[in-house]
Amino acid sequence: MVECAVDELDVIVIDAGGGSLKVGFSGEDLPRTVLSTAMSVVTEIPEDDEGNVDTTAQPKTLTYFGDEALQNASKGTLKLPLKRGLLHDKDSLEDVLEHALRSLLKVDYEELPILLIDSPLTPQHQRDFLAEMLFEKFKVRSLAMMNSAVLSLFSTGRTRGMVVEMGHGVTHAVPVFEGFAIPHATFRMDYGGQDITDAVQKIFKELPSLTAYQQHAHPWVMRSLKESLCHVAPHSLKEQLASEDPASDEERSFELPDGTIVQVDQQLRYGAPEILFAGGDRSLPKITQMGLNACDLDFRLDLVRNLVLAGGTSMIPGLSERIRNEMQMLVPPDLHRQMEVILDSQRKYSAWIGGSMFASLSTFEHFLITKQDYEEGKSSLSGVVARKAW
Template structure:
């Protein structure tokens, strides 16, 4: 049975993010594997599907380990960003809600049990994910999922069952008319207006390096590192405790704010470590007006991305993974990948990240002595969502959606025919 065609509202352009959606549509559009049948009946059904949904916009949901970004296709930034966790009351009363999400979570965390939806990019609590998406549809976005196509994302190297269960959840529980699961790293490439590049991503729970060629992910050359924003926050709390500034577990949100404000990545870690302490000593004012001094922990903390052994991880740094990804690709593609390194994820926003990656790649055995090009979009903290917003609003994309009739005919495994 053919896929019905959805026609979301078109997107506007944004000069700060590269090509506009209109310009991008003249490049290589996402390709569909094609419907099962190409007869006249199938074309008629697709036409009717386009007519039925032409006045609706698709919903784009990027659920990460730490946060979930959501909004409508064509928007230039997410309408909503909420933590990817669900608070369940420890003591139930007749007046207490079944669960809390986002701003509704009580300030006293001791009142609720916090259930994380994901661990290192893999869904570990499907009930919590359903609650989270329900909240996003009906509260954050105020839309009815039965009337809208929904694009959701999947992390690199996640189990294939992740995509199948996402399809089952959306079709069976939310009764969406059409949906699609898209790889976060590929959407990040599209957010740059490109179809080729090496994605270096680092968010809340996971870092990864993913080469993309002509709009296709190369899984054999993809690497994952479970050192990212959350691990850095915990490490900074440990370092600050050793320096006389202890923080409790419930204060990790404050530690994260300190990390984002104060931490940086030097080009040369050893030189920075042996340099003048006055150069990197910094005062930080806590919410209670107490002023604390932060020293070498400012750069020792994010160094874990390049030297995971400080956290007890027997792995190479993210820069080594990046070079290994390039070397695993065909020789004729390596120079292009090296020249098009695309950063994605909130942790790559740390000051000095792009400069350090460039320096490390140059120091390693350069592939064909090619140029190293680092692209760091100001929107890279939500690049996967933005890429989804762009492609879901393109007319060329509309034959890629998985329709409800197709799901009913083939079941959850249909996502593997259309996942891109």
């Protein structure tokens, strides 16, 4: 049995994102483990001492999780459990979660309540499946399910506001009133960090100054380049490219896996994040505007005064200024004047942090679906999960 170093009152908090799985315990400041939500299965044929394939040996099957899975993807089969907020591969989700809880968090999860955080607008059948998996396969004793945007807002000490949550595969604009997300005013776009990484990769391969380094254009290297150097242009890419590059040599340098340092120009650093602003009706400012317009006039002032940016992709510098600038054309001047963009320093993990705080409250137990609730409601599982999920 795995040793469990937590007391009875702890809740296991899981934020299951398409890019990363964040797991830890309630009451703590940050997740204990953050793992890329990926696994890969590689079959290796052993080699003899001289490096030749040993045809007499049995092939070995190796399973990798997280970043190791991404790095070994080309050698075998890469499995991504969640794509764009939706369940894509049920079996691998089970394996990745089991690995994160049992091997990394080292917890006997059957013993503790679980708070599972999922995307806004997660379909009910997906929540039903997740509840079934946790009760039937993981044998958990109780479970709560909550909307990541509400918890991201909660992490900033607010219960009212407009949350613009920017993850790996999806971005949502979610108005929240007194702790409740407003579904009919929630808008989503299928763009996130993975699209910026893809754009970085594309530009990297095309830039004449970088063609000599093509062999390094792997997604995980490009993700690291994005996270260290990308920036959102304050007004538009065109204007940015027409101006002098404001970055110092150090701010433009990136170390490739073989130790080579390359200088990355503005086209890549500012160009890749433009994907967030390019989608017409599905751009970051547009979904924010649509979320605002779908709410009562009286409530809009509260929303613009509490415009909270959350999720890993909100870490890109320059976002706040660009959103303010673009919203100027999309909302009336009196509202725009009042706009306050909230950027918490821990926003990369805001949903998990909000979950950790929420699960520490004494009222949290009211949100739990117990094993008994689940057993009794099995004939109409959606009823039980939908009633209690938040």
